[in-house]
Amino acid sequence: MTSPRAPVTHASPVVNAALVAAAAAIVGLVIVVPLASVFAEAFTGGASAWWVALTHDADTRHAIWLSLTVAPVAVVINTVFGIAAAWLVARFRFPGRSLLISLFDVPFSVSPVVAGLALVLIFGRQGLLGPTLAWLDWKIIFAWPGLVLATTFVTLPLVVRELIPVMEAIGPDEELAAVSLGASGWQVFTRVTLPTIRWALLHGIVLANARAMGEFGAVYVVSGHIAGVTDTMPLRVEKLFQEYRTPASMAVASVLAGLALVTLVAKFAIERRLESEARDLATARAQDAGHP
Numbered sequence: 001m002t003s004p005r006a007p008v009t010h011a012s013p014v015v016n017a018a019l020v021a022a023a024a025a026i027v028g029l030v031i032v033v034p035l036a037s038v039f040a041e042a043f044t045g046g047a048s049a050w051w052v053a054l055t056h057d058a059d060t061r062h063a064i065w066l067s068l069t070v071a072p073v074a075v076v077i078n079t080v081f082g083i084a085a086a087w088l089v090a091r092f093r094f095p096g097r098s099l100l101i102s103l104f105d106v107p108f109s110v111s112p113v114v115a116g117l118a119l120v121l122i123f124g125r126q127g128l129l130g131p132t133l134a135w136l137d138w139k140i141i142f143a144w145p146g147l148v149l150a151t152t153f154v155t156l157p158l159v160v161r162e163l164i165p166v167m168e169a170i171g172p173d174e175e176l177a178a179v180s181l182g183a184s185g186w187q188v189f190t191r192v193t194l195p196t197i198r199w200a201l202l203h204g205i206v207l208a209n210a211r212a213m214g215e216f217g218a219v220y221v222v223s224g225h226i227a228g229v230t231d232t233m234p235l236r237v238e239k240l241f242q243e244y245r246t247p248a249s250m251a252v253a254s255v256l257a258g259l260a261l262v263t264l265v266a267k268f269a270i271e272r273r274l275e276s277e278a279r280d281l282a283t284a285r286a287q288d289a290g291h292p
Contacts, residue, residue, distance in 0.1 A: 116221025
């Protein structure tokens with residue numbers, strides 16, 4: 001006996017139009033207008049003035065370079081960690097597994113400022129490891145390594161959270177078959193696992209890079225806000241704005257906004273690919289089970 005279907009309700013065209021108009025108004029007011037104002041303010045003096053603001057200030061050039069070096073390093077660390085952690089969680093059952101999965105979300109639940117303060121209390125001169133680091137002459141806080149640590153912390157869940165559901169959905173059958181045929185661990189990863197998770201992995205990398213580029217709170221605490229030394233692009237935007245150098249501030253902000261738009265396009269394309277692979281996987285499983 002078939003279960004009764006839930007009744008299908010149809011909203012009137014007036015209600016549909018009102019909802020669409022409300023959604024468009026909210027998106028336009030909250031996202032489109034502020035984003036457009038950033039670009040409009042950045043190019044008030046023309047493209048030449050925008051370029052001068054980015055290239056003729058040594059502190060601004062250093063902030064751009066610092067962001068373009070800190071973010072990729074943090075993303076690489078999180079990519080390696082994310083693959084290993086997702087494989088561990090998806091392929092094994094062990095005591096504390098649920099707790100470990102919950103710990104992955106700690107950077108989402110903890111304020112970035114609190115995370116930065118925690119790093120200072122551990123690696124700062126008066127912190128837990130401060131005397132040891134001073135004896136080794138290693139500088140973490142108010143230096144490039146501290147920026148990498150803070151950025152890595154706030155972006156840690158993005159890759160692993162993308163990979164866990166994909167690896168669980170795929171299952172270990174193909175990997176076990178490759179092992180039974182004599183493949184090494186590296187061969188199983190590069191020829192079996194990686195091709196099946198590549199789009200989810202790329203999606204997590206794109207999100208992690210976008211988060212790393214725009215991080216402010218944790219980086220602000222561990223950087224010391226030293227111009228030309230530890231200022232990243234978000235910190236440089238804030239400092240220029242406080243100095244009433246609005247066009248220069250908006251020029252740097254436009255670079256971050258442009259990176260965000262590129263990330264949005266890449267995210268959309270990858271999500272379309274993930275949806276296509278999910279449909280293909282569902283179709284293949286249905287055929288294996290003998291269903292049309």
